[in-house]
Amino acid sequence: MTAALAGSGQSGGAELADLKVIAFDVFGTVVDWHSGIAAEAERLLPGVDGGAFALAWRAGYQPAMKCVMERMASDVGHGGGTGGFTLLDELHMSILEGVLRDFGQTDVDPALRRELNRAWHRLPAWPDAVAGLARLKKKYIICTLSNGNIGLLTEMAKGAGLPWDCVLSAEVFKAYKPDPRTYLGVAAVFDVAPGHVMLAAAHHDDLAAARACGLKTGYIERPNEFGAARPKDVSPQPDNSLHARDIDALADLLGC
Amino acid sequence: MTAALAGSGQSGGAELADLKVIAFDVFGTVVDWHSGIAAEAERLLPGVDGGAFALAWRAGYQPAMKCVMERMASDVGHGGGTGGFTLLDELHMSILEGVLRDFGQTDVDPALRRELNRAWHRLPAWPDAVAGLARLKKKYIICTLSNGNIGLLTEMAKGAGLPWDCVLSAEVFKAYKPDPRTYLGVAAVFDVAPGHVMLAAAHHDDLAAARACGLKTGYIERPNEFGAARPKDVSPQPDNSLHARDIDALADLLGC
Numbered sequence: 001m002t003a004a005l006a007g008s009g010q011s012g013g014a015e016l017a018d019l020k021v022i023a024f025d026v027f028g029t030v031v032d033w034h035s036g037i038a039a040e041a042e043r044l045l046p047g048v049d050g051g052a053f054a055l056a057w058r059a060g061y062q063p064a065m066k067c068v069m070e071r072m073a074s075d076v077g078h079g080g081g082t083g084g085f086t087l088l089d090e091l092h093m094s095i096l097e098g099v100l101r102d103f104g105q106t107d108v109d110p111a112l113r114r115e116l117n118r119a120w121h122r123l124p125a126w127p128d129a130v131a132g133l134a135r136l137k138k139k140y141i142i143c144t145l146s147n148g149n150i151g152l153l154t155e156m157a158k159g160a161g162l163p164w165d166c167v168l169s170a171e172v173f174k175a176y177k178p179d180p181r182t183y184l185g186v187a188a189v190f191d192v193a194p195g196h197v198m199l200a201a202a203h204h205d206d207l208a209a210a211r212a213c214g215l216k217t218g219y220i221e222r223p224n225e226f227g228a229a230r231p232k233d234v235s236p237q238p239d240n241s242l243h244a245r246d247i248d249a250l251a252d253l254l255g256c
Numbered sequence: 257m258t259a260a261l262a263g264s265g266q267s268g269g270a271e272l273a274d275l276k277v278i279a280f281d282v283f284g285t286v287v288d289w290h291s292g293i294a295a296e297a298e299r300l301l302p303g304v305d306g307g308a309f310a311l312a313w314r315a316g317y318q319p320a321m322k323c324v325m326e327r328m329a330s331d332v333g334h335g336g337g338t339g340g341f342t343l344l345d346e347l348h349m350s351i352l353e354g355v356l357r358d359f360g361q362t363d364v365d366p367a368l369r370r371e372l373n374r375a376w377h378r379l380p381a382w383p384d385a386v387a388g389l390a391r392l393k394k395k396y397i398i399c400t401l402s403n404g405n406i407g408l409l410t411e412m413a414k415g416a417g418l419p420w421d422c423v424l425s426a427e428v429f430k431a432y433k434p435d436p437r438t439y440l441g442v443a444a445v446f447d448v449a450p451g452h453v454m455l456a457a458a459h460h461d462d463l464a465a466a467r468a469c470g471l472k473t474g475y476i477e478r479p480n481e482f483g484a485a486r487p488k489d490v491s492p493q494p495d496n497s498l499h500a501r502d503i504d505a506l507a508d509l510l511g512c
Contacts, residue, residue: 150422151445155397157421165414166409167422172428189405190407
């Protein structure tokens, strides 16, 4: 089975008939960060447990963004300004410093740290992603909506062959997901109502925030996002417009 | 001859050996705005002289951007802020109102105005552009650097088959060319020195501004940018790194 109904929320064709844009979360949804970072850590830091290293690095991601957002908010009162926005490359590097310490890797020179940090630019696509996106691209505008910076996402796309129509990022909106400015920003970029945009993601919290802004939502199962040893619950949640095993299955569901 | 030396400034291979990114001006350089707008004006406004209409519309472009930049600058003193940045789609629409009046087209309804305004999203590529960009893309990151908004550029790319790695725009930097933030912004996005970026454009003033920021420059001849009846001087200027008849010839010069 390549596609599953999500439950009562699974949309029929009518609700999605005027869909124009599909914005994709990237890390975990389109690319396999766990395997990619694990392999690069083991290549560049011989003897390190790559899987554990990848999990530790990724674990610093949400707290680092939260810290930036709190600082930005306190700088401008409650208005939610854009000053002090920090690129994910920089956040990854600062998290990396701590992870290297925790793994006893204290003598890694700056050039190697930089190469390691750029492993996020070289992540492999999930096996279905390139073909599934190519199918969706024929009918919809397909873009990224990731907290990754534009350069990171562009180099990743070039390396993995991801055929985006356009690379949208927290960097464009100067706010990270789940800030509404990101989801509503996609609709504004393409001058359409939020309901003409779908967020496709492997994370229910991201989808819930998009839905609160009026976007359609497509859940993509990625049971091995955290590695095959730590399978993730990928049960359908009925509030999503669609629930698909992978991106190819999303193309099936959307009649591409 | 598909490529010509620009004079004393024409770079040998050495100076361009570490080129990583080629950012393209779009209107006139990659797409033929004159023919595209003329054809759409004649289709949507029967009886109108499409070529004259296109020239009149385009003539409002620089003054409209200048007006926005002056307003933005006065809002924040001399710091050059980002508040009040206006998308090119909106500027095009406001210019269009005046052009329609000047051409005696006073009863054009809002839906038709909107369709006409979106003619800028549907411009045709110059015949060499798609193949030339595909060649350059194998060796370099290729992106737009246009004052057009992201949605406009994305829809144009989709329609014309332009294979950008990424769509960069004044909208990303909240400043129009020739503001240095745009040229330096491209280098910052890809985390490279300005000298690793080339601006390719059919306009010497755009190239001069990029060069002042340390970028390499590639001039693209487009003698018919303003229509075959108004041929443009496309003489080489020695300060450009490269001078090419078209984008295919640029790929020749860069050994792609």
